[in-house]
Amino acid sequence: MTGLKLLGLAAGCTVLVLLQTPAALAGAAAVVLALYAVARVRPAAAWGQIRPVRWFALALFVTQLLLADLPAATVTTMRVVLMVALAGLVTLTTPASVMLAALERGLAPLRLVRVDPFRVSLMLTLTLRSVPLLTDLARRVREAQRARGVSWSVRAFAVPLVVGALRHADALGEALSARGLDD
Amino acid sequence: MIELTGVGVRLAERDVLDGLTLTLPERRIGVAGANGSGKSTFARLLNGLALPTTGTVRVLGMDTRREAAKIRRRVGFLFTDPDAQIVMPTVAEDVAFSLRRRGLPKAEVAALVEEVLSRYGLAAHADHPAHQLSGGQKQLLALCSVLVLEPDILVMDEPTTLLDLRNSRQVARILRDLPQQLVVVSHDLALLADFDRVLVLDQGKLVADGPPEPALGHYRDLMA
Ligand SMILES: Nc1ncnc2c1ncn2[C@@H]1O[C@H](COP(=O)(O)OP(=O)(O)O)[C@@H](O)[C@H]1O
Ligand SMILES: [Mg+2]
Numbered sequence: 001m002t003g004l005k006l007l008g009l010a011a012g013c014t015v016l017v018l019l020q021t022p023a024a025l026a027g028a029a030a031v032v033l034a035l036y037a038v039a040r041v042r043p044a045a046a047w048g049q050i051r052p053v054r055w056f057a058l059a060l061f062v063t064q065l066l067l068a069d070l071p072a073a074t075v076t077t078m079r080v081v082l083m084v085a086l087a088g089l090v091t092l093t094t095p096a097s098v099m100l101a102a103l104e105r106g107l108a109p110l111r112l113v114r115v116d117p118f119r120v121s122l123m124l125t126l127t128l129r130s131v132p133l134l135t136d137l138a139r140r141v142r143e144a145q146r147a148r149g150v151s152w153s154v155r156a157f158a159v160p161l162v163v164g165a166l167r168h169a170d171a172l173g174e175a176l177s178a179r180g181l182d183d
Numbered sequence: 184m185i186e187l188t189g190v191g192v193r194l195a196e197r198d199v200l201d202g203l204t205l206t207l208p209e210r211r212i213g214v215a216g217a218n219g220s221g222k223s224t225f226a227r228l229l230n231g232l233a234l235p236t237t238g239t240v241r242v243l244g245m246d247t248r249r250e251a252a253k254i255r256r257r258v259g260f261l262f263t264d265p266d267a268q269i270v271m272p273t274v275a276e277d278v279a280f281s282l283r284r285r286g287l288p289k290a291e292v293a294a295l296v297e298e299v300l301s302r303y304g305l306a307a308h309a310d311h312p313a314h315q316l317s318g319g320q321k322q323l324l325a326l327c328s329v330l331v332l333e334p335d336i337l338v339m340d341e342p343t344t345l346l347d348l349r350n351s352r353q354v355a356r357i358l359r360d361l362p363q364q365l366v367v368v369s370h371d372l373a374l375l376a377d378f379d380r381v382l383v384l385d386q387g388k389l390v391a392d393g394p395p396e397p398a399l400g401h402y403r404d405l406m407a
Contacts, residue, residue: 096272097279126270132314133266171267174232178260178268179281179328180252 002102005090012086016079022071025078032085039093049088050081052131057081100125122181126172137164184208185229185336185366189238192224192387199224200387203238207366211358213375213395214368215402216384222368225384226340229366230258243335259334259363263341265321266314274316274324275300275309281328299331303357319350326357336364343371372399 019025036046057077064073091099103121110117141160185207192200200221216222227233228240231251240247242254262268271277278296287295300306303323308316313324322342329337343351355374358365367374375381381398383391383405391401 095276097276125272132312136314168267171262171264172270174227175260175262175268176270177232178230178255178262179270180255180284 002094002098003106005094006099006102006106009086009090013083016082016086019079020075022074022078025075025082028082029078032082032089035089036085039089041089041092045092046085046088049092050085052135053081053084096125130168133168134161134165137161137168184241184243185364186241187228187235187238188241190228190235190240191237192221192228192233193236194224198387200228200235200384203389205382205389205392207380209364209379211365211378211380212367213378213381213398214366214384215370215372215375215381215399217406220384221387222384223340226260226338226366226368229336229338230255230260232260256332257334258336258338259329259332261322261325261329261337261339261342263344265318265325265345268325269313269321269328272312272314273309274305274311274313277313277324278328278331281331295331299327303327317350319346319353322346322350322354323357326354330361334363336366337361339365339367339369341368341370343369343374372402375399 016025016028019028057080060080061073061077064076094102100121103124104117107115107117107120110120138157138161141157141164144160145156185205187203187205190200190203191198203225214222214225224233228235228247229242231240231247231254234240234248234251243257245254247254269277271280275296278299279292282292282295285292297306297309300309303326305320305323305327308320313321316324322345326342343354346354351371351374355371358367358374359377367378369375376395376399378395380393381391381395381402382389383398383402385405390405391398
C-alpha cells in the first residue's frame, strides 16, 4: 500500500510537470483537494503541510511574475504547491516507520551501485522530522530579534538560522552514532 | 568497568583533557565542572564519540579506539537536548527505531516499546508526534529509546539542564532506580548528592575525585 502511494506520488508529480495551463492546474488542485477529503485530513493538518513553503511559494510567484507573466507565475507556483501537498498527503496518511520500510524496499536496487538503501531512506525520514524543528528555530530567531528591537533583515535572520540548523545537524549526527547507526 | 590510562584530548591546538588516569568501578559516578572544563568531551570518550589523542580508554574491557561500534551497543548515551536525539516523528516509532538492528519480530518490538513507555508514563502518548511533547516528556522519551536496548552502562551529558525542577526531580528518581552503571555529567548538585563518586574537572584536569560531599564542596569553591 505504501509502495503504491509512493508510486502514485511520483506519477502525480510527473503529471503536474506536464500540465501547462492555469486551467489544467486548477483541475489538478481540485483533484488534490478531493484526495485530502477522501483521506479525511482535517483542514488544519492540511495547512500544516503547506505552511512551511508559503514564503517560498510567494517569492517564486513574484519572481516569475517579474520574469515572465501572470499565467506562467500561476502555473509554476501552483505546480510546486500541489507537489508539496501531494507529498504531505502521503506523509500524513503513512506512519514514518512504514514509509521508511517501503522506501528501503523500493530503493533496494541502489545496492547495485553500492548505496545503502537504509541510509537514503533514513535521510529522507530525518528531513521530514527536521521540518517542525526548523520551523520552531525560525520562530525563536524572529522572536529574539523582535525582543532586541532589530528591524527585519535577511542577514540577521539567515545567519542564526543557518548556524542553528548546522548545529542541529551536527548534534543529530552524533546522536545517530550514539544509537549505533553508523556501523 | 571504565578505565582511562594517561588520557589526553587535544582539539584545535588546545588540551581539552589532560593526564587522566582513572579506574571507575563504582555504580554511580558524577562529573562536575565549569562550562568548557571538558565534561562533554569526557562523556563522549566513554562510547568512542570522542577518541583520545594520547592514552587509552577501555570500557567493559574493550578499547574505544578499536571497538567503538561494539561499545556503543552496550553503552547508552543521553544528550542534554532531546530534540537532537529523537529521530522519528512519533513517540513509539522513535523507541522502536532503537531496536531495528536487533531484527526482532514486529510483535516483540511493539511489546518492548509498550513496556518501556508505560514504565515511564508515556504510553498514552505512543502515537503522538514527538515534537508536541513537553521538554520533560521529550527527555523521558530519549531515555526510553536508550533504555529499551538494556545497555550495561548509561552516560548522560547534563540530562536535566533544560528541565524544570519537577522534571529534574523525576529524572533523579528514575536514575536512582536504574540497575545500570551511570556516568552523569551535571551542574545539578542535588542530582549528584547521593552518587558513589564525583569527579570535578577544571580546564581539562581532574581537580577533585571522591565522595560527593568533599568533591562538590571543591566544585562550589571553584565557582566562588
Ligand atoms: N570539536 C572541537 N574543536 C575544538 N575545540 C573543541 C571541540 N569540542 C570542544 N572544544 C573545546 O574544548 C573545551 C571543552 O569542551 P566541552 O568538553 O564541551 O566542555 P564542557 O562540556 O565542560 O562545557 C571547550 O573550550 C571547547 O571550546
Ligand atoms: Mg558540555
